[in-house]
Amino acid sequence: MVFLPSMKYVEDIDIKRLAIKLRPSGERMVKKGHPWVFEDSIVKQNIDGGAGDLAIIYDTKKNGFLACGLYDPYSPIRIKLMQFKKAAQINETWFSTKINDAFQIRKPLLETDTNSYRLLFGENDNLPGFIADVYDHVLVVKLYSHIWFPYLNWILPNLIEVSQCKTVVLRLSRLLKSKGETYGLQDGTVIYGELEDDVVIFREHGVSFSANVIKGHKTGYFLDHRHNRKRVGELSRGKSVLDVFSYAGGFSVHALKGGAKEVISLDISKHALAMAKENTKLNNHDGKHQIIVADAFEGLQKLIDEQKRFDIVVIDPPSFAKRENEVSRAKKSYAKLARLGARLVSSNGVLILASCSSRVVAEDFFEISEENILDSGSVFEVLEKTYHDIDHPVNFPEGAYLKCGYYKLS
Numbered sequence: 001m002v003f004l005p006s007m008k009y010v011e012d013i014d015i016k017r018l019a020i021k022l023r024p025s026g027e028r029m030v031k032k033g034h035p036w037v038f039e040d041s042i043v044k045q046n047i048d049g050g051a052g053d054l055a056i057i058y059d060t061k062k063n064g065f066l067a068c069g070l071y072d073p074y075s076p077i078r079i080k081l082m083q084f085k086k087a088a089q090i091n092e093t094w095f096s097t098k099i100n101d102a103f104q105i106r107k108p109l110l111e112t113d114t115n116s117y118r119l120l121f122g123e124n125d126n127l128p129g130f131i132a133d134v135y136d137h138v139l140v141v142k143l144y145s146h147i148w149f150p151y152l153n154w155i156l157p158n159l160i161e162v163s164q165c166k167t168v169v170l171r172l173s174r175l176l177k178s179k180g181e182t183y184g185l186q187d188g189t190v191i192y193g194e195l196e197d198d199v200v201i202f203r204e205h206g207v208s209f210s211a212n213v214i215k216g217h218k219t220g221y222f223l224d225h226r227h228n229r230k231r232v233g234e235l236s237r238g239k240s241v242l243d244v245f246s247y248a249g250g251f252s253v254h255a256l257k258g259g260a261k262e263v264i265s266l267d268i269s270k271h272a273l274a275m276a277k278e279n280t281k282l283n284n285h286d287g288k289h290q291i292i293v294a295d296a297f298e299g300l301q302k303l304i305d306e307q308k309r310f311d312i313v314v315i316d317p318p319s320f321a322k323r324e325n326e327v328s329r330a331k332k333s334y335a336k337l338a339r340l341g342a343r344l345v346s347s348n349g350v351l352i353l354a355s356c357s358s359r360v361v362a363e364d365f366f367e368i369s370e371e372n373i374l375d376s377g378s379v380f381e382v383l384e385k386t387y388h389d390i391d392h393p394v395n396f397p398e399g400a401y402l403k404c405g406y407y408k409l410s
């Protein structure tokens with residue numbers, strides 16, 4: 001292991017090895033390569049487990065190795081699996097291989113004018129609950145599980161080497177802030193190098209943005225829609241654009257840079273809209289930019305009442321279904337947004353509807369969107385349907401969350 005002088009190393013944490021057997025249903029999922037083992041599917045466990053202990057799953061009948069992962073006492077997803085079918089030593093080399101594999105997948109993106117990307121996407125890169133986003137020379141690691149503390153000393157130097165980042169910021173999920181040991185590390189700890197400014201400037205397909213890596217949502221910005229924002233930029237020349245749930249203006253700024261004549265960013269958060277304003281200033285453009293602070297449903301209705309129309313309307317709401325019992329309400333919200341959005345699109349304009357709820361699958365989301373566009377009295381042509389960009393690979397069903405439909409309305 002290379003010693004990095006400006007790294008805050010985590011104290012040594014003892015790791016136990018647990019032998020686990022599962023109920024047939026759990027075993028079937030593991031055999032399919034699913035990374036989650038729920039607490040109620042464990043039928044045999046040799047000793048008590050602590051956060052990050054190595055959990056090895058054995059076949060109930062033949063006793064052979066099925067998979068191994070890390071034990072999480074704080075989550076109903078009790079074991080997060082990382083290695084399937086063939087036994088392997090989970091050591092620094094193992095992590096280094098996974099990180100290099102992940103980097104290889106992202107490489108084509110770095111040949112574009114982009115220096116911001118998701119280097120590790122949790123389960124989908126075999127590191128469950130571990131997110132690593134790069135913004136220029138700043139790497140933001142966000143942990144969603146306590147299992148990672150014993151392994152940070154191995155993982156971080158490898159991430160730094162691959163990404164060539166000069167600074168690493170650690171972000172902790174709400175669960176980690178409220179429960180369990182975090183070894184003196186806090187949400188926002190600069191764990192390697194120095195952070196000159198909480199706000200980091202980076203590029204996304206030739207467009208400049210800034211993100212507050214200490215206080216911003218998730219790791220500071222939503223990298224996942226990059227390909228859709230680029231597309232909106234390409235569609236925007238000379239157009240009027242409404243960007244609903246704009247956050248820091250991802251779609252708005254690409255539209256302006258792409259030559260939109262006017263853009264409205266609508267969000268409930270004043271703070272997000274202030275960031276959107278700042279982000280427009282980082283780029284040369286001739287278009288007019290306006291903000292509306294409002295609840296989206298009310299704001300859209302008001303624009304309809306004022307008989308406003310736009311050439312392009314983008315609606316990219318937050319996840320409406322964080323829990324299973326929220327799914328039917330989420331579907332109703334998607335329906336309502338499609339109806340409201342369709343009424344604001346001018347003839348031959350484009351309505352772009354996105355969803356980031358993994359519990360509402362793509363097929364259902366598109367069906368709801370299309371039924372409701374028709375209900376609002378418009379006829380549509382599907383221009384495109386998009387899913388994940390290459391830095392958000394999908395390795396298991398729940399990993400697929402992003403979908404986006406482009407509808408030309410008449």
Ligand code: SAH
Pocket residue numbers: 221222225244245246247248249250251266267268269272294295296297316317318
């Ligand atoms: N489109 C953005 C990401 C959207 S994130 C991008 O490309 O980066 C979701 C945004 O929805 C957040 O900024 C949040 O403030 C906003 N939001 C949440 N509930 C809202 C509501 N009821 N009305 C309007 N905005 C809302």
